[in-house]
Amino acid sequence: MSFNEEIRKRIFKKACLARAFEEEVYRRVSEKQIKIPVYLSAGQEFISATIAVFLEEFQVDEKQIFIQHRGHATYLSFGGSLTELIFELLGDSRGCSNGMGGSASIQCREKNIYGHDGLMGSHGPISVGMCYGNKKFTLCFAGDAAAEEDYFLAAIGWASTKKLPIWFIIEDNNLSILTEKKIRRSWEMHDIASAFKMEAFSVSDDPYELWAKLLESSIKKPLLLNVNTNRLFWHAGAGVDSPDIPDIHKNWLTNDNRSIFEQEKRRVSDAWSKCLRLLEKK
């Protein structure tokens, strides 16, 4: 299936929802309405939006998804409930992790989205173990720092040896909190995965480029995609590390898809108001 207008719109709608959500959370953190640490995925939203639409398009309905701490966009793109995510950030028991997981440990049982436990990269071996056990198609999203943990690398090796149907999606924003990749290591994840003899690519988070690489891949085989992306906000909380980090997706928000973005912003804002009204009634 080539990248047509209908697919483009669906990807952009998911990305707009995620961006609208993060902007709303940013505002509410700044106003101290949200008091827990939040990990915002603004700037990185096209990765999960594109992969989610790709798998919908090819009707890969049965899948298990392991997400990392910066997972709002992934959770929303794969169909996690917006209302339950809001309740979670407000610490309410109606939240997707009963209000006890916070931003970093969000989950959705109905969609097989498994939340993160906080130990960077721990979901690497867990996802591989689950895939090894049930042989179901598995997605494991991880940051560039989480993926370099020793146990994560060993898990990739096992997935390759056993030819498991698992895709590792590395959201490479070049940062571990504030430490750049070049200070931490002299190698790249896709080279390591290739050395493990599995399919591996380095790719930008441009949906067109990403889609083309996905078309070259098979859901029956292990794959590692190192996706180069930008984290627009602080590691945790609401703020900007550096004005030099570009928002390369800004044009589609302000020009082409403005009406979709405005619509998703209204949807997010209405959902927050509804959740707050329900909280008041409690």
Ligand SMILES: Cc1ncc(C[n+]2csc(CCOP(=O)(O)OP(=O)(O)O)c2C)c(N)n1
């Ligand atoms: C094993 C372990 N070491 C250190 C930490 C502290 N820590 C939390 S997030 C983080 C950086 C994560 O970077 P990355 O995986 O690239 O994800 P990003 O935040 O960039 O999305 C660190 C060092 C931790 N949670 N677990």
Ligand SMILES: [Mg+2]
């Ligand atoms: Mg990172």
